[in-house]
Amino acid sequence: MSLSSPRLDALMARGAEFLGTRHAIMAGAMSWVSERHLVAAISNAGGFGVIACGAMTPALLDAEIAGTKGLTDKPFGVNLITMHPDLDELIEVCARHQVGHVVLAGGLPPGGAIERIKASGAKVLCFAPALALAKKLIRSGVDALVIEGMEAGGHIGPVSTSVLAQEILPEVADKLPVFVAGGIGRGEAIAAYLEMGAAGVQLGTRFVCAVESIAHPNFKKAFIRASAREAVASVQIDPRLPVIPVRALKNASTELFTAKQREVAQALDEGRVEMAEAQLQIEHYWAGALRRAVIDGDVENGSLMAGQSVGMVTREEPATDIIAALVTEAETALTARG
Numbered sequence: 587m588s589l590s591s592p593r594l595d596a597l598m599a600r601g602a603e604f605l606g607t608r609h610a611i612m613a614g615a616m617s618w619v620s621e622r623h624l625v626a627a628i629s630n631a632g633g634f635g636v637i638a639c640g641a642m643t644p645a646l647l648d649a650e651i652a653g654t655k656g657l658t659d660k661p662f663g664v665n666l667i668t669m670h671p672d673l674d675e676l677i678e679v680c681a682r683h684q685v686g687h688v689v690l691a692g693g694l695p696p697g698g699a700i701e702r703i704k705a706s707g708a709k710v711l712c713f714a715p716a717l718a719l720a721k722k723l724i725r726s727g728v729d730a731l732v733i734e735g736m737e738a739g740g741h742i743g744p745v746s747t748s749v750l751a752q753e754i755l756p757e758v759a760d761k762l763p764v765f766v767a768g769g770i771g772r773g774e775a776i777a778a779y780l781e782m783g784a785a786g787v788q789l790g791t792r793f794v795c796a797v798e799s800i801a802h803p804n805f806k807k808a809f810i811r812a813s814a815r816e817a818v819a820s821v822q823i824d825p826r827l828p829v830i831p832v833r834a835l836k837n838a839s840t841e842l843f844t845a846k847q848r849e850v851a852q853a854l855d856e857g858r859v860e861m862a863e864a865q866l867q868i869e870h871y872w873a874g875a876l877r878r879a880v881i882d883g884d885v886e887n888g889s890l891m892a893g894q895s896v897g898m899v900t901r902e903e904p905a906t907d908i909i910a911a912l913v914t915e916a917e918t919a920l921t922a923r924g
């Protein structure tokens with residue numbers, strides 16, 4: 587486990603206490619990638635691993651939490667997607683396992699979800715894509731916020747991390763811990779966001795090529811080769827079918843997604859599907875495409891979700907080394923400031 591300086595520890599103290607970890611560094615949940623092995627490795631290394639529930643059934647999530655507990659006695663969290671049809675049951679599974687932290691992703695949580703999670707004794711983290719929503723979530727009782735900019739991999743909002751941090755941190759960082767995510771590849775950026783008032787940070791892309799990550803070797807190779815400019819946001823082709831953009835490495839699936847949108851838009855036109863169902867079909871498309879790339883290694887037709895920090899992923903290395911490097915870079919940056 588890496589050591590860190592008193593100054594970095596002081597800046598991370600609030601976030602580390604909230605998470606119950608050595609460092610206030612979260613490994614953001616990544617569908618198919620963030621399963622027991624990566625999650626446990628991150629937590630064992632002093633960070634905070636988060637299981638990506640994604641489209642898992644309650645039974646699968648149950649097994650994944652049990653499996654993770656078998657590999658670490660350190661705290662870890664579970665990320666649930668709010669639009670999952672079995673959200674209530676998934677919350678119950680987390681409660682049965684006494685999971686300490688539940689991260690709700692994919693839009694504002696439905697009524698009662700925050701209360702039910704808190705009633706189990708767990709802390710609730712939500713994504714705040716704008717200041718007004720951050721304030722609304724605080725009123726709803728969330729325990730911490732994640733602000734994630736459009737540099738991030740996977741589903742993204744329209745605003746950059748640097749702007750979200752400037753807009754949101756000064757207004758709410760004194761009220762609850764805020765974790766900054768999106769585009770963080772090195773410790774210098776971590777130091778900067780901590781100094782701006784963040785309690786900690788969340789990184790996804792940087793952890794994909796951890797030795798302990800089960801991502802297919804082809805998926806990891808694509809990350810190691812790619813530069814920032816290859817991680818592009820998907821384009822919406824039909825204004826009537828609003829789809830949340832996804833940042834991924836450019837490949838044949840970029841075109842396949844355009845075709846999928848056309849197909850779903852046509853079904854919408856012809857009254858064969860309702861809007862909610864159309865949007866769900868798009869989400870299922872992503873889940874399937876990501877699985878093809880992460881698990882099967884089809885890096886042409888599968889989705890290579892990646893953030894712009896992908897250029898800073900240069901080799902496969904153990905999770906402990908990644909966290910140690912981030913901590914050392916953050917410390918060095920702080921020391922250089924005098």
Ligand SMILES: Cc1cc2nc3c(=O)[nH]c(=O)nc-3n(C[C@H](O)[C@H](O)[C@H](O)COP(=O)(O)O)c2cc1C
Pocket residue numbers: 613614615616617619638640665691692734737738739740741767768769770788789790791792890891892893894895
């Ligand atoms: C391959 C991949 C899959 C992801 N899947 C999810 C997910 O299922 N749920 C979620 O909340 N965020 C997901 N994310 C976002 C990450 O949790 C994290 O917030 C993001 O990667 C941070 O930005 P960065 O990639 O620039 O480090 C995913 C990101 C990637 C790269």
